[in-house]
Amino acid sequence: MNYRHAFHAGNHADVLKHVVLLALCDALVAKPAPLFALDTHAGRGLYRLAGASARRTGEADDGIGRLIAESPREPLLRRYLAAVRACRETHGADAYPGSPWLLAHALREGDRIACCEVQPEEAAALRDGFAGDRRVLVREGDGYAAMRALLPPRDGEARIGRGLVLIDPPYETQLAEFDDALAAIRDGLRRFPQGVFALWYPIKLRRTLMPFQRRAADLPAKSALLAELMVRADDSPLRMNGSGLLLLNPPWKLDAALAPALEALAAILGERGARARVHWLRSPP
Template sequence: MNYRHAFHAGNHADVLKHVVLLALCDALTAKPSPCFALDTHGGRGLYKLDGEAAQKTGEAQDGIARLQAEAPRDPAVQRYLAAVRACRAQHGAHAYPGSPWLLAHALREQDRIAACELHPEEANVLRGHFTGDARMAMHARDGYAAIKALLPPKQGATKFARGLVLIDPPYEAQLDEFDIALAALKEGLARWPQGMFALWYPIKQGRALQPFRRAAGKLPAKSALLLELLVRPDDSPLRMNGSGMLLLNPPWQFDAAMRPALDAIRAALGEPGASARVEWLRAPA
């Protein structure tokens, strides 16, 4: 419970996660029917990069700041940069959007969003950011438990056939968190098999994640796609060298859109030895 995302907001992992998140939202809103999004670990939803926490680590300088300076022309990256500009136009020049803000920005009036945060202080801040937004429901609760409680999603007589679950835990439990997340994904798929699920994860040493990748490929999803970005070689177990997104039931041809996006981010943010990976663990039929 000591984790605060404010120390890491806008870093290379946020860049990857938020580029992918917006692309998933755009795929959902391409169809007129309403959709539902669940953010299991919402944090405070909005951050200040000139605040003490962000300034202490300086991680955003090698993330969003560098990407803005490089301004890759890839459409998915440009979409993300436009969302950051929209956030700053509303909240100030040093604002950075968390995933709940991006969901609220990208989804529509007919859509619904649930954001969970267990830490009381962070949950109160999250709730305050979205007061008055009828689409948003904030839950001061464990996000994994919310998967069981809130899926399949419905509101009154409305049942949502389409939507997204974002799981972005702090990984305070280290490698044990992967087992917890995989169990939550299995539960979510059983309750809402047509939903899209996105799990973010850190990468220190890639070979340590092989058991996770094998287990992810066995989940009962129609398809499973792995997106990974390393900003440096993964030869140090003492720091986060990159991050990844496991996508279950992603949109049609999503891999084709993400390959150039990850290459663009790697070129903009990567040190020597940086790499990007787009791989189907289970290709769509």
């Protein structure tokens, strides 16, 4: 696999993904029972936006950079920016938190986190970053295999009844990645039916996503929600025009919380043709 997230850290897709991730975490920790979180394609957990990789693309300038400059008032966006500030207070002014860092930041002492990364260098950096944090298990290997190995989640002999699975593959195989992701989610729901599953996906041509979304609606979850941000018109196959998350079994009222946040992101980060969408594939019972 050749993908390196350092080139894309802090871009519009990261902003969307991490705003939604923190909203999920905050909704889940509102209840006292312990949680388990699995990040299947975790990356290195922390990125440098002043580094050569990030500066080569400059994608963060039109993502987190633009959002910081705008100082939005919408609560979910302020929550996300507060997490980025907390990361920078510890790791420096050019630091950007990946999803493992945000999970560790948002979850509690009694919760458990597993992070899987297939690239050895990235996994080593992730392991170093969480050295001493007893909540976090880092596995080097395939993220879909980790779902089979770690679900249903346990803490020692005790089963953990609540949790979140974040699936954020690189889509190097493009649309074929959906076959692997949906198969893994179907199996994950069988193993952990009460879990919340979140699958990130890129948006180029809207029409190419229709088969994926039809199949997603048939997954054995109680409910299925799409949260999408397009920063430009979704009609060109040559670049990523936006991204979305498929959320299975999302927390109650998450859709109402996400809608104004995503509309604000479209206004701040978007070009001509930008828009946001929060749409139920299957409404909760």
